Amino acid sequence: xxxxxxxxxxxxxxxxxxxxxxxxxxxRDLARITGSATSPDGSVTAVVDARGALTDLELDDRAYxxxxxxxxxxxxxxTREAVARAAEGAYRALSPVLPAGTDPEAxxxxxxxxxxxxxxxxxxxxxxxxxxxFEQRDWLDADAATALNPGAPNPGALNPGAPNPGAxxxxxxxxx
Numbered sequence: 615x616x617x618x619x620x621x622x623x624x625x626x627x628x629x630x631x632x633x634x635x636x637x638x639x640x641x642r643d644l645a646r647i648t649g650s651a652t653s654p655d656g657s658v659t660a661v662v663d664a665r666g667a668l669t670d671l672e673l674d675d676r677a678y679x680x681x682x683x684x685x686x687x688x689x690x691x692x693t694r695e696a697v698a699r700a701a702e703g704a705y706r707a708l709s710p711v712l713p714a715g716t717d718p719e720a721x722x723x724x725x726x727x728x729x730x731x732x733x734x735x736x737x738x739x740x741x742x743x744x745x746x747x748f749e750q751r752d753w754l755d756a757d758a759a760t761a762l763n764p765g766a767p768n769p770g771a772l773n774p775g776a777p778n779p780g781a782x783x784x785x786x787x788x789x790x
Contacts, residue, residue: 636711643707649700653692660689664704666697 647664657677661670671693677685705718712718720726 640707640711644704647700647703647707649696649698649703651692651695651699653688655688658685658688658692660693660696662693662696662700664700666700668693 644664648661648669649666650659650661652659655676657674657680659670659672659674660668663669671689673685677688680688701719701722704722708718708721712721716726
């Protein structure tokens with residue numbers, strides 16, 4: 615290898631090592647990020663990690679005076695606020711290492727390089743009622759309904775008038 619090529623390889627390796635060190639630093643920063651929020655009345659405090667996973671939930675005695683639905687809504691709202699705060703910290707940690715013009719929020723959502731039409735969920739295929747189309751048939755539900763009500767006709771049977779051999783007969787005796 616010539617001296618010129620060796621210098622280029624050494625420079626590329628040095629760039630690679632710097633990039634890895636910077637990536638490791640960002641990963642450590644992201645691992646330390648938390649978001650915390652307390653409800654307006656102080657009865658609920660939620661703490662989440664950088665990904666928004668709930669890591670701590672504290673309920674003050676006042677929380678137990680609330681109706682269950684009210685407490686649930688208070689917990690959800692407080693947790694959402696904690697998630698938003700953690701996300702802000704993650705955006706700040708990522709911004710310095712991202713290419714210019716990259717939106718850290720879109721990057722974390724997984725939509726950074728997608729156009730709006732690529733983000734929308736695909737249109738659902740319309741359900742077509744077709745007696746010959748067995749793809750649309752939910753065989754498990756039909757068999758389960760028959761098992762729960764043995765006297766009822768089996769909607770999954772190929773011959774609706776035929777007896778269902780899988781149904782239990784309460785008057786039949788079991789033999790070994």
